[in-house]
Amino acid sequence: MEQKAEFGFGTQIRKSPYFDATVRWGATAFSVYNHMYIPREFGDPEQNFWNLVNEAILCDVAAERQVEITGPDAATFVQRLTPRDLSEMAVGQCKYILITNADGGILNDPILLRLAENHFWISLADSDILLWAQGVAINSELDVTIREPDVSPLQLQGPQSGEIMKTLFGDDIMDLRYYWLRELELNGIPLIVSRTGWSSELGYELYLQDGTRGDELWETIMAAGLPFGLKPGHTSAIRRIEGGMLSYHADADMGTNPYELGMDRLVNPDMEADFIGKAALQRIRDNGVSRKQVGLRIEGAPLKGPNTSFWPLSHQGETVGKVTSAVYSPRLERNIALAMVAVEHSALGTELDVQTLSGPARAVVIDKPFFDPRKKIAASA
Structure with a gap:
């Protein structure tokens, strides 16, 4: 008789509304993200990767907690948190933003959702932006309310996700554009649905607004998706690295600035609106950076899973950077990685030495993203 897995869960770490469903559907390991x-x-x-790119997967990402900002000055306050110009952001639109500190360092790279004129959600990567935003608000002299609402997202991702969404919501859902949202109900379950996701594939995020109905929502989606090959899954390190997507605390942290990541498009230091880090980012833009994120091909045998530590990169015996995210891509049939290196060693074709878990290897700087660089898959349909 097969022995049932035992998990050592405590009460100090919160469980998502989908927790019991994920265990029931075969989750074999958990991590902690946003507590x-x-x-x-x-x-x-x-x-899991092949399930994602060939059919579809359903992922519990309730740990992507929401910071809700409301009040008469909500739009002004949200702009104060980010260097991305939000002046043209419409109600119903989503935007990928960076949240920066006074030094221009990145505190988070969330998705911003505008639900109404003075109603925003910041859908977080792993960091305590709720506390940051509440702290910024104290002396801002702006009329805002900042809280964590009862909102828990699921990600439905993969080429069959559109067909599954049509089964759930009808043909009208196909009119939902990339990086836009819609308020919907499913069997009376209140949802915000957006055409977003952390996979670089066609996908949707379903933001549950009643945590008591998480199990029901999970089972309803799985039942609708089974004819289309839907599987329970988890965010794919392989696919997100292929797509050059950041993992906060790995590829960026508060010591990393947007220009080092080549994210100039998310920074407008000359806009009229003020934001935290504006002066610092103006200086960094004008003075240039000393290091830069690059893509790497790591030669040798396929890596056994993603890296669990930062691997040093060297050139002629001198350390010049570090590998931040590395994995073997079975589709590309090569080891690929994101790395932060000194600018003078960042040109395409540069050869570097990397110390992997299994020993030294040769690495070559190549273009990133490694697959579908213009995000045609995610923006399709």
């Missing part, structure tokens, strides 16, 4: 448990494995990570 919540998040499923990290449903079996073989490579099979």
Whole structure:
């Protein structure tokens, strides 16, 4: 008789509304993200990747907590948090933003959702932006209310996700554009649905607004998706690295600025509106950076899973950077990585030495993203 897995869960870490469902559907490992448990494995990570790129997967990402900002000065306050110009952001639109500190360092790279004229959600990567935003608000002299609402997102991602969404919501859902949102109900379950996701594939995020109905929502989606090959899954390190997507605390942190990441498009230091880090980012833009994020091909045998530490990069015996995210891509049949290196060693074709977990290897700087660089897949349909 197969022994049931035992998990050592405590009460000090929060469980998502989908927690019981993910265990029931075969979650085999969890991590902690934004002080919540998040499923990290449903079996073989490579099979999870193929499920994602060939059919569809449903992921519990309730740990992407929302910071809700409301009040007469909500738009002004949100702009104060980010160097991205939000002056043209419409109600119903989503935007990928950076939140920076006074030194221009990145505190988070969330998705911003504008639900109404003075109603925003910041859908977080892993960091305590709720506390940051509440602290900024104290002396801002702006009339805003900042809280964490009862909102827990699921990600439905993959080429069959559109067909599954049509089964759930009807044909009208196909009119939902990339990086836009819509308020919907499913069997009376209140949702915000957006055409977004952390996969670089066609996908949707379903933001549950009643945590008591998480199990019902999960089972309803799985039932609708089974004819289309839907599987329970987890965010794929393989696919997100292929797509050059950041993992906060790995590829960026508060010591990393947008220009080092080549994210100039998310910074407008000359806009009229004020934001935290404006002067610092003006200086960095004018003076240039000393290091830069690059893509790498790491030669040798396929890596056994993603890196769990930063691997040093060297040139002629001198350390010049570090690998931040590395994985073997079975589709590309090569080891690929994101790395931060000294600018003088960042040109395409530069050869570097990397110390992997299994020993030294040769690495070559190549273009990133490694697959579908213009995000045609995610923006399709």
